[in-house]
Amino acid sequence: MPKQTWVGGMLAWALLCAGPVLAAETQMPPGLTGDWGGARGLLYQMGVSLQVRYATELAYNARGGKGHALRQAGQFDVGLGVDMEKLAGLKGGTFQFTFTHRNGNNLGADMELGNLQLVQEVYGRGNVGRLTQLWYEQLFWEGRVHWKLGRVTVGEDTADFPCDFQNLSFCGAQPGNIVGNYWFNWPVSQWGTRLRLDVAKVAYVQVAAYEVNPRNLDPSFYIGRFTGATGVMVPLELGWNPKFLQGTLEGLYKLGAWYDSSNASDVLLDDVERTGRYGAYFVVRQQLTHVPNATNKAQGLNVFLRLTHTDRDTSTQDSQYTLGLGYTGVFGRADDDVGFALGRTHSNGRYVTSQRLKQLQDSTTLVPRTEYLGELYYSLHATKWLVLRPNFQFIKPGANEDARNVIVLGLKGALSL
Numbered sequence: 001m002p003k004q005t006w007v008g009g010m011l012a013w014a015l016l017c018a019g020p021v022l023a024a025e026t027q028m029p030p031g032l033t034g035d036w037g038g039a040r041g042l043l044y045q046m047g048v049s050l051q052v053r054y055a056t057e058l059a060y061n062a063r064g065g066k067g068h069a070l071r072q073a074g075q076f077d078v079g080l081g082v083d084m085e086k087l088a089g090l091k092g093g094t095f096q097f098t099f100t101h102r103n104g105n106n107l108g109a110d111m112e113l114g115n116l117q118l119v120q121e122v123y124g125r126g127n128v129g130r131l132t133q134l135w136y137e138q139l140f141w142e143g144r145v146h147w148k149l150g151r152v153t154v155g156e157d158t159a160d161f162p163c164d165f166q167n168l169s170f171c172g173a174q175p176g177n178i179v180g181n182y183w184f185n186w187p188v189s190q191w192g193t194r195l196r197l198d199v200a201k202v203a204y205v206q207v208a209a210y211e212v213n214p215r216n217l218d219p220s221f222y223i224g225r226f227t228g229a230t231g232v233m234v235p236l237e238l239g240w241n242p243k244f245l246q247g248t249l250e251g252l253y254k255l256g257a258w259y260d261s262s263n264a265s266d267v268l269l270d271d272v273e274r275t276g277r278y279g280a281y282f283v284v285r286q287q288l289t290h291v292p293n294a295t296n297k298a299q300g301l302n303v304f305l306r307l308t309h310t311d312r313d314t315s316t317q318d319s320q321y322t323l324g325l326g327y328t329g330v331f332g333r334a335d336d337d338v339g340f341a342l343g344r345t346h347s348n349g350r351y352v353t354s355q356r357l358k359q360l361q362d363s364t365t366l367v368p369r370t371e372y373l374g375e376l377y378y379s380l381h382a383t384k385w386l387v388l389r390p391n392f393q394f395i396k397p398g399a400n401e402d403a404r405n406v407i408v409l410g411l412k413g414a415l416s417l
Helices: 010-016 036-045 084-088 349-361
Strands: 048-063 070-083 093-104 129-140 145-152 190-200 203-212 231-240 249-265 273-287 300-310 317-328 337-347 371-383 386-396 406-416
Touching: 036 048, 048 093, 070 084, 084 093, 203 249, 337 349
Parallel strands: none
Antiparallel strands: 048 070, 048 406, 070 093, 093 129, 129 145, 145 190, 190 203, 203 231, 231 249, 249 273, 273 300, 300 317, 317 337, 337 371, 371 386, 386 406
């Protein structure tokens, strides 16, 4: 199975997303601090890749909320990726360690915007340091079988998606955006394992198992939780990575479903407990045009579509749809790109009914609705180690049906050290 290097520009992803940096780098990652007198390059030649980044997201609500404010949220992460074949002669082996520390403030909460999805996707899960990755992956059968084991984040392997946009609706594995109470994306890790089989040059099937443990959300640094698990989540994913037009138009198509064995309360019937939670997702990423002889093979127009549905018994939000377009190579700059996306997050009607009933007893109870939004960004690749991405978000908030429409002006930036 070829590497899933989608046409949107993997350098932008590596710098800007709040998600994983993969250990199997094809070249030494660029950084502000350079080669450290040759030490960094020497380590890389030995199979050791050091990864240090800082990502920041500024957001200002020009409209909506209880006032106007500017808020910053950020993430510092340090990673160590090891190619075990280069370092120890173990063919097909990869080790990854990543520590993350998040900081800052949530504009949506501070200004009471009434939004379901974060306007700063990098915010969340507490301003603490976490062990985000500690896993080993081994390839078997001439590289067709991939087995990973350790502390992992669900979204790095299952329904994975880059974080080019600043709104959470368009970032990371989509199921984690609407059932984040048990599907834990970056930076929260859990014990897990994933087995993938490449059934053809452009297709794969994979199954994974992840511990579901609410204690993984505890705001503290730890190696792993050994008690408190409520069940196991098992996702199954089918993938297709075709290249059309003589290999110039790359696509990635994913169809998946998951089941969590944990018990959960019914969102409408307070005294009823349901056995198991589940859902399904579909992801499309496709390059539509190609620029011949371009210095960046990613240049051209691309599109994405994501659909996720969850069960209506236990999920407060039961579906999310997103659709977007991007173009790489604008204004004569090979790596700069522009993107536009629309999204919809649907509040479960059963949960809405429960909130309306509670509002009859307590007038302060908020009643949710469906959230609609759009985001436009321009990505400036100032250097190989610095990306700046101004953005504009328009939101019809969904956490409170009485909330007025919101306009957010943002700036997403990332620095590779």
